[in-house]
Amino acid sequence: xxxxxxxxxxxxxxxxxxxxxxxxxxxxxxxxxxxxxxxxxxxxxxxxxxxxxxxxxxxxxxxxxxxxxxxxxxxxxxxxxxxxxxxxxxxxxxxxxxxxxxxxxxxxxxxxxxxxxxxxxxxxxxxxxxxxxxxxxxxxxxxxxxxxxxxxxxxxxxxxxxxxxxxxxxxxxxxxxxxxxxxxxxxxxxxxxxxxxxxxxxxxxxxxxxxxxxxxxxxxxxxxxxxxxxxxxxxxxxxxxxxxxxxxxxxxxxxxxxxxxxxxxxxxxxxxxxxxxxxxxxxxxxxxxxxxxxxxxxxxxxxxxxxxxxxxxxxxxxxxxxxxxxx
Ligand code: NAP
Ligand code: GDD
Numbered sequence: 001x002x003x004x005x006x007x008x009x010x011x012x013x014x015x016x017x018x019x020x021x022x023x024x025x026x027x028x029x030x031x032x033x034x035x036x037x038x039x040x041x042x043x044x045x046x047x048x049x050x051x052x053x054x055x056x057x058x059x060x061x062x063x064x065x066x067x068x069x070x071x072x073x074x075x076x077x078x079x080x081x082x083x084x085x086x087x088x089x090x091x092x093x094x095x096x097x098x099x100x101x102x103x104x105x106x107x108x109x110x111x112x113x114x115x116x117x118x119x120x121x122x123x124x125x126x127x128x129x130x131x132x133x134x135x136x137x138x139x140x141x142x143x144x145x146x147x148x149x150x151x152x153x154x155x156x157x158x159x160x161x162x163x164x165x166x167x168x169x170x171x172x173x174x175x176x177x178x179x180x181x182x183x184x185x186x187x188x189x190x191x192x193x194x195x196x197x198x199x200x201x202x203x204x205x206x207x208x209x210x211x212x213x214x215x216x217x218x219x220x221x222x223x224x225x226x227x228x229x230x231x232x233x234x235x236x237x238x239x240x241x242x243x244x245x246x247x248x249x250x251x252x253x254x255x256x257x258x259x260x261x262x263x264x265x266x267x268x269x270x271x272x273x274x275x276x277x278x279x280x281x282x283x284x285x286x287x288x289x290x291x292x293x294x295x296x297x298x299x300x301x302x303x304x305x306x307x308x309x310x311x312x313x314x315x316x317x318x319x320x321x322x323x324x325x326x327x
Pocket of ligand 2: 129213215255
């Protein structure tokens, strides 16, 4: 039985990846942070009793800032595959907490890579790189596009990208960079713009709120569906050698168009409900991300299936269902 270790298992991608790996017969180990409230909501439905002799999902406390713990965990689990998804992943927040973002999203990657090297196991490593690394470089962006990060988060991800490549080139590690464009789902964090808007549209439709406050409506993003992207991560680690791949839909949607899709799904006129708040502007913005995923299609047979307009509907319907269930 293959064994995988996932950092960031409690996040959006971690939860879908866990479902995928369990369905493929893996034993899955995940690192969670100690917190005073439960932070395992996204994987609650996958929980397995530690007393069950057939348990295939095991959770361990740990943190990206704690190198010795990463070493002891790698030694204990000895995974065949490591998916490094944990990060302070919010771009706007990274301007408020640049040092913390660098420490976790950037140096946290080095701590993990170094823990693997110190323990000396032969494993395959996935690095959650990001289209934010392209920043100000105009679209379309592919594996060959130069990086120009526009936030402390983007800069930290560029550092992590190069560390993963360096461990591949210097130490012969099977290390992969998945350069993923924005991917969303009903499990997306509530403060990312797609979920924030889908949630607001549903709540306004049900009379719970009247307005949603947003920043820049002109930004262009390439929004895909998260469950499809974790399949791409897995395929990258099954390839013959470590390499770097972009995953994206190749489509361009503005935040304004996303608003129209979501409010359209509940038959509301968005202009009566959207208000501007400069709090949500970034000191430096990434104007346009549109990915070219042709390498992943050619080498991994991966292609995005769900397009942004369908995705918006999926997310608004999920919000409506949750509100109905809570009644
Ligand atoms: P997410 O929902 O924000 O999840 C982040 C995960 O990292 C959570 O499990 C979080 O734990 C954990 N984490 C944060 N700081 C940690 C620390 N110091 N130690 C240990 N764990 C820590 O992110 P996501 O959307 O699933 O994205 C997964 C990865 O892909 C991230 O690295 C993100 O930067 C990257 N990425 C995402 C996208 C996207 O569009 N979603 C695109 C490109 C790249 P808690 O639950 O305890 O907070
Ligand atoms: N969050 C947020 N909230 N964004 C807003 C808002 C708002 O109220 N109003 C407008 N926006 C704009 C942002 O300025 C940005 O241009 C766009 O909506 C998307 O913002 P986010 O959803 O926060 O995502 P992101 O593109 O900055 O970052 C996400 O995608 C990256 C991949 O490109 C995150 O998941 C990163 O972790 C990921 O690497």
